[in-house]
Amino acid sequence: MARVLIIDDDPAMAQVMSALCTEVGHTAITYSSASKALKLLMSHAPQLVITQSNAGNGSDLEVLKACRASLPHVPVILITGNKSVSGAVAAMRAGAADYILKPLHMGDLKEAIQRALSDAGSYFPDSSARVREGDSFENIIGRSARMQGIFELIGKVARTDSTILITGESGTGKELVARALHFNSGRQSQPFVAINCSALPENLLESELFGHKKGSFTGAVQDKVGLFEEAEGGTIFLDEINSMAALLQTKLLRVLQERVIRRVGENLNIPIHVRVLAASNEPLFEKMKAGGFREDLYYRLAVIPLEVPPLRERREDIPLLVEHFLQKHAVFSKSSRVATLDQRAMEALCSYSWPGNVRELENAVERACALCENGVVQLSDLPPHVVKSEFLSQSGAVPQPAENYATSSPLPIGRPLSEFIAAQERRFIEETIRANRGVRERAAQVLGISSATLYRKLDAASMPPIQKVADSL
């Protein structure tokens, strides 16, 4: 049985496909809005995505690319009206597991679903290697001592059933670590189910986690199996656990202690055999000490604490990560050509402070690959704020906090005032984000601006599209 996510802007068609999935023994979730589906992509953790769009303009390709970027090991079937060979080639290059032409025949779809699920993992060689190779974590890049220490810890604890709390600023790779823990455990052939606890209001999160009985609240039109049950035998990853409401924390504690769940509206105890991994993008110990998180739950979760350091504290990983992302981008690009970086561009990347950590670096590299000419990334292909920090700290030294620029750095005489002020503002915002351990919402509060303004000022182009929407839910 697989979890299938169906995205089709025609709801009737989505229902037909959903019925087919159920008929062949899978569970399906349907969305008629691609943006909504992509928002919840990570929390649904689908094992197969089927997408169809009547909107044209390559919108289905965009959905395909977004899915491949967020969940590279999940096959995507594209249903399209584009009958040209170039359309098919573009879809396969963008990583589609299969490509079906309209008008859609259910027989074709059924076959494609079976094929995609049986091939899952092998059509993208990277991921099958990742799953099979017991104790290597080749998709997590890092040669720094801090990352090596993390690899060692993963190696030691992956095979245990201990609950692990992964902390670290946003974009440091917490989810990647959680996946490595699962795929290197004895549970690797069982489900890995991830849920972002900040993406749903409390009551919906409860029914998402534990399921509900039909009629238990308005909108509960049928019985629903919760994610704990879906993860049976495998691993559940409770992301952004720091944002879980107090009452739900109490319920989760009971589940961890008694290893049983109760669906909302039902009195039956259902035993579960699920390993729990949790992540927090703010220091949970401090939050617990300040009374913002249950102490007993904290200690239940943090049986083994694992902290992923911010990128600025392991700069020696940057060149390796850049190389990795250049190659990763080539897989998705039309030309499949791996771009290279000129020296100044690499220096700028190595000296920037990366408040959005590895995710921000990945976005910058992806952007540069799209903009660069002749396959060589230059300074001008990098996001302006990355270059500006290099340009302001002209010596190429590691950037200093904002106020130092005004006093100790050589002033960039000859440049427009607006550019200088924008660079100062940006550094100030970044330092505030850093002082708040990467939690942008808190930084926005401190700065007295809305989160939306903060994101806008940080340059929408350098922010991850999916996470950005999820954050603002």
Ligand SMILES: Nc1ncnc2c1ncn2[C@@H]1O[C@H](COP(=O)(O)OP(=O)(O)OP(=O)(O)O)[C@@H](O)[C@H]1O
């Ligand atoms: N060490 C790494 N090697 C390769 N890719 C990485 C590494 N760390 C992070 N990434 C990539 O950076 C992006 C962000 O990683 P991830 O989602 O695991 O971060 P996170 O800590 O869960 O962030 P958030 O708190 O915002 O959810 C992903 O695309 C991931 O593949």
Ligand SMILES: [Mg+2]
């Ligand atoms: Mg995450």
